Amino acid sequence: YDREQHALERYLDVARYLGAVDLSPACTLPIERERAVMGKRTDVLVKEGRKLVVINPVARWKTKLWDEQKFARLADRLVAERHAVVIFTGSPDDRSITERVRGMMRENAVNWAGETSLRELAALASLADLFITTDTGPMHLAAAAGARVVALFGPTAPWRTGPYGPGHEVIRKGLDCSPCFRRTCDVGVRCMEEITIEDV
Numbered sequence: 001y002d003r004e005q006h007a008l009e010r011y012l013d014v015a016r017y018l019g020a021v022d023l024s025p026a027c028t029l030p031i032e033r034e035r036a037v038m039g040k041r042t043d044v045l046v047k048e049g050r051k052l053v054v055i056n057p058v059a060r061w062k063t064k065l066w067d068e069q070k071f072a073r074l075a076d077r078l079v080a081e082r083h084a085v086v087i088f089t090g091s092p093d094d095r096s097i098t099e100r101v102r103g104m105m106r107e108n109a110v111n112w113a114g115e116t117s118l119r120e121l122a123a124l125a126s127l128a129d130l131f132i133t134t135d136t137g138p139m140h141l142a143a144a145a146g147a148r149v150v151a152l153f154g155p156t157a158p159w160r161t162g163p164y165g166p167g168h169e170v171i172r173k174g175l176d177c178s179p180c181f182r183r184t185c186d187v188g189v190r191c192m193e194e195i196t197i198e199d200v
Contacts, residue, residue, distance in 0.1 A: 004159065031123045045085045059136040087128075088102060094113045154189060155179055155180050155181060171195055173191055
């Protein structure tokens, strides 16, 4: 048991120990129908020459959150400078947060928080040119669906629980106190606060 090994590899080690052979961490999600549905929904938004960027700005731990204003400014820059269509995602409980972020923007974006099932979210991620997220479940779902993920990490260790596979980018500051694995912070969650829009 190597605690610093990626969680997926640790789970595969359990399977190996139990006698499994020819293991592959590849994942095929049964989302063909959902891809067709989400493809129709995104085709209405994404015109020729534009990129689709999905942003999941929420997390259950307060210490994993990035500033809402920064998410809004990042989305503005993606729309204005990269000609992207930005879709915010999250659970139904997250909709007020994603709507608040969208309300801080100067450019237009779409809020689909609470409007997708897990399979539809995976399908949406697979259709996106980029999936930007905090360290949360949708990050793993997007990686498993084949999305290119940009993940913002602070109090946790991306080498243990980051997006698995090639083509992903982890943004973290690598402060001495990080990773601390704490849900609360006495020093102001600098590990997330010091991530800049330019970093992302």
